[in-house]
Amino acid sequence: MIWKSLDDFIAMGGYGFYVWGSYLVTAIVIITEILLLRARRRAVEKIRQAQAVLSQGEL
Amino acid sequence: MKLNWFKYASPVTFYPLAGKLIPGFALAAAILTVAGLYISFFVAPTDFQQGESYRIIFIHVPAAWMSMFIYIVMAGWAAAGLIFNTRLSSMMASALAPTGALFTFIALWTGAFWGKPTWGAWWVWDARLTSELILLFLYMGFLALHAAIDDPRRADRASAVLALVGVVNVPIIYFSVKWWNTLHQGASVSMTMAPKMAATMLLGMLVMALACWMYSIAAALARVRCIIIEREQQAEWVANLAKEPT
Secondary structure (H helix, E strand, O other): OOOOOHHHHHHHHHOHHHHHHHHHHHHHHHHHHHHHHHHHHHHHHHHHHHHHHHHHHHO | OOOOOOHHHOHHHHHHHHHHHHHHHHHHHHHHHHHHHHHHHHHOOOEOOOEHHHHHHHHHHHHHHHHHHHHHHHHHHHHHHHHHOOHHHHHHHHHHHHHHHHHHHHHHHHHHHHHHHHHOOOOOOOHHHHHHHHHHHHHHHHHHHHHHOOOHHHHHHHHHHHHHHHOOHHHHHHHHHHHOOOOOOOOOOOOOOOOOOOHHHHHHHHHHHHHHHHHHHHHHHHHHHHHHHHHHOOOHHHHHHOOOOO
């Protein structure tokens, strides 16, 4: 085991700010992309349903 | 067996195929991320020169690889759209651009967070860093140009030209550490030389890179599905879609 304790793990040998600063921002950016994709998907789903209703009206 | 390679070149057939592929790639990305993070933090040893700060490379290097690779694939699709006038190709290019920009940003950000404790500077105007920053501007330029033109087919063509001109930057990024005397170190992984790092460090980096690949594919497919519906909403096949489950 590399880490003696949780504090040791968080401290990252004195580089905690830099290591976690990198990983945290990466996680935030990727999660944001996933959330934005979900929101876009939902908006698209509405368009799709609206088109289906419209096409039924024409029949 | 006769395979029809062009069957999935149409948004009508590609849309449901992409939908079926996404969960598999997303799951692979999640599993590989967990495995990669485990190796990065609990298996890979402490670097004898850099201490623990080197653990940043487990995201930095894969992100930097993805930023260049996605750009080449994006430019390839853009070129296919320009040459064969296939609308799905151009949609793929548009779907890849935001994810490529995201990885470029991550590469720059984590690079800065590694550079500060290692070099003593967040940023230096060295050839590698500068050309990677230009890559971010190329992605942003591609997206901005595409968004600025109302007619999507014209936007596809204009941004494809921009993407193709920008391709020249990718070998510049890759070879910058050889061509110029840069502060940035040389390639970490080479096809021709023995690895310069511990096997577990290399493994962690490769697993993380694979996770980034799977994530990028899943994200691009999810985005291209949105783009297809947004652009083809007037088409009859979209109206017919709603009658079936997603």
